[in-house]
Amino acid sequence: MNMIDVTSLIKRADAYKRAAGISEDKTVSYRVFGDGKKLSAMRAGADITTRRFNAAMEWFDRNWPEDTNCTNHNEYSHVQSEDTDAA
Secondary structure, eight states, X not given: OOOOOHHHHHHHHHHHHHHHTXXXXXXXXXXXHSOTXXXXXXXXXXXXXXXXXXXXXXXXXXXXXXXXXXXXXXXXXXXXXXXXXXX
């Protein structure tokens, strides 16, 4: 089982930047979070709530550029558990 954490989200954002031909974090950050500074803040060590993390990963799932040869999309794809019971 792969642990999903902020590092996974940053790697996925980087793969998205390459696939979409975007060079700046602030562009992706604004698209995903509605905040041009959030991605840079996470790179600097800021944390993120589980809800916001899940929303971001789902955003990437819905908005990934279709006409790309990028294989990293599947590597960082968001997998939701069907188990909805909290332990």
